[in-house]
Amino acid sequence: MEDVKKIMHVMRRAPHGSIYTYEGLEMILIMAAYEQDLSVAFIGDGIYALKKDQDTEGIGIKGFAKTFMALDGYDVEKLYVDEESLEERGLTEEDLLVDVEVLTSGEIGRLMNEQDVIVPH
Amino acid sequence: MEDVKKIMHVMRRAPHGSIYTYEGLEMILIMAAYEQDLSVAFIGDGIYALKKDQDTEGIGIKGFAKTFMALDGYDVEKLYVDEESLEERGLTEEDLLVDVEVLTSGEIGRLMNEQDVIVPH
Amino acid sequence: MNIGILLKEGPYNHQASDTAYKFAEAAIKKGHKVDAVFLYNDGVTNVTKHMDPPQDDRDIARRWNELGKEHGVEVLACIAASKRRGINDDVIIDGAEITGLGTLTDIAIRNDRLVTFGD
Amino acid sequence: MNIGILLKEGPYNHQASDTAYKFAEAAIKKGHKVDAVFLYNDGVTNVTKHMDPPQDDRDIARRWNELGKEHGVEVLACIAASKRRGINDDVIIDGAEITGLGTLTDIAIRNDRLVTFGD
Amino acid sequence: MLHTINRSPFENNAMETCIRFLQPGDPLLFIEDGVYAVQGGNRFSDLLESTLKTNPVYVLQPDLAARGISAVVEGVERIGYDGFVDLVEDHQVNSWL
């Protein structure tokens, strides 16, 4: 499987204040069709993208939180969330929309080092 | 002098990494012709704009630090620098290109409250 | 109350443009006059006429155009900032205008408030 | 070594475009192949042909164009990001091309490195 | 003077800097990604609570809802875009971008 690359997308921005997370998600959905070894790491404010109960109607911007729930259907199953980022924000796994793997920063750092490509969003 | 407004420009970004400080300076130079009561406050990374010895040749971007020295000629003489921002960065007044008034955050905060308009850059 | 708005970021990439629009809309609804929206820095890209967002998304350029037409809000882009970013009369929407920073100074002087949105 | 570059910010407003260019230039000088510069997010505005900076400033669109012509670097803008921001074939420089994110995936797969510049 | 903050305090120093320059009694309004500051039980709750003793603190409700935040620190008042306009009617504006 020489052609399969390990590609990690790193989400570090809050949703809605800027478009990076949303356009990042669009990129992941396209890459998912290419049968690479994809993963997504949510670090810092990036974890807010997975927060339950987002309702963007009042700000007039299209919401996209539910699209993260569709990633499973595209075989993007490796979703990693940084434990310290959750704690610092007073959040727990229960606050998140999708099933994720909560890891320490050391564990995520080691996974980063296995990647062929890291795409920051 | 009903028509004279107190307008403060607030510089909070480092130079070169983004254009905000440079385009802010362009705005100040134009406004200076309108005989309003202008001042410029340098806060946080904004003080780096006044750092001596900037040489932008290597990054291929036009430098503009010296334009701050010309503000005096446009009668823009109220340049305030936040003391804590200097200290936190290990800088002193000696490191700055132009004569400024170093003030505490409380003093700058009170000056802000006297303004008719505050323009952040 | 007479209000000027300074918008420093482009459309979609940052929420600034959306918040500025919602604020202007609310001010008008309350009977205030929104005199002008002045576009600076990347903000000048708010009025490019070729903008073509997905059908279920807001059309930011058209929204500024309609606010201008229906409520007399001047929509102005700084000429120096525009030139750098490839914005000129050929690519901006009807109703928007490219002008100098002197106009912004006038806006700051003649209005009761100048409210800035950016990132 | 074969290198792909991902550029996520527009010209002038952030240094990302300048650093990406300087990096590409240095890589080519050292004999590496810079396969493509892929423009995403506000990065798509790097190739607008109406860009008209002050005479003593760098011309960022022309610089990307020359890098493409002289060294075979593909300069590509994401179509979805471009449409949102009013970038289409009518306003981009010769030599740049608007394409899909599948192309970026190919670039990520076929090169030894993908280096990202942004803010 | 009305102070607005639109950046997440976890990512950017705008909130901490603003509070350093804030004069007693001046209103503070959190908008856009700034609203994460007022969610209860996070790293910035103490700073916010001490600010509430001297200054009124507002948050833009549509931005809270967009981000799925319901619980906010006690004493923070939720307003809409019309409330934002009211604050601007009463005060000049200082945006900490």
Place this chain on the structure above:
Amino acid sequence: MLHTINRSPFENNAMETCIRFLQPGDPLLFIEDGVYAVQGGNRFSDLLESTLKTNPVYVLQPDLAARGISAVVEGVERIGYDGFVDLVEDHQVNSWL
């Protein structure tokens, strides 16, 4: 894995976050506004010095010069764009934007 940081540590949390994920031995490169981190005698000198014990730290000299910084923390190595390319030749890249 080469880690690049391009934001001022005073304004943005990129440097502190990056260091939390950094594996021993991996090189760190400061570019653009990130270079303010390596100026000696500032609030981040301690963090940088402890990082230097486990990781090589580089800074892009053209960005230092553009910002008028001459004194840097001991042990930080200055490189040009060609040195940046050399690091990329030896490592995959993780940009902390």
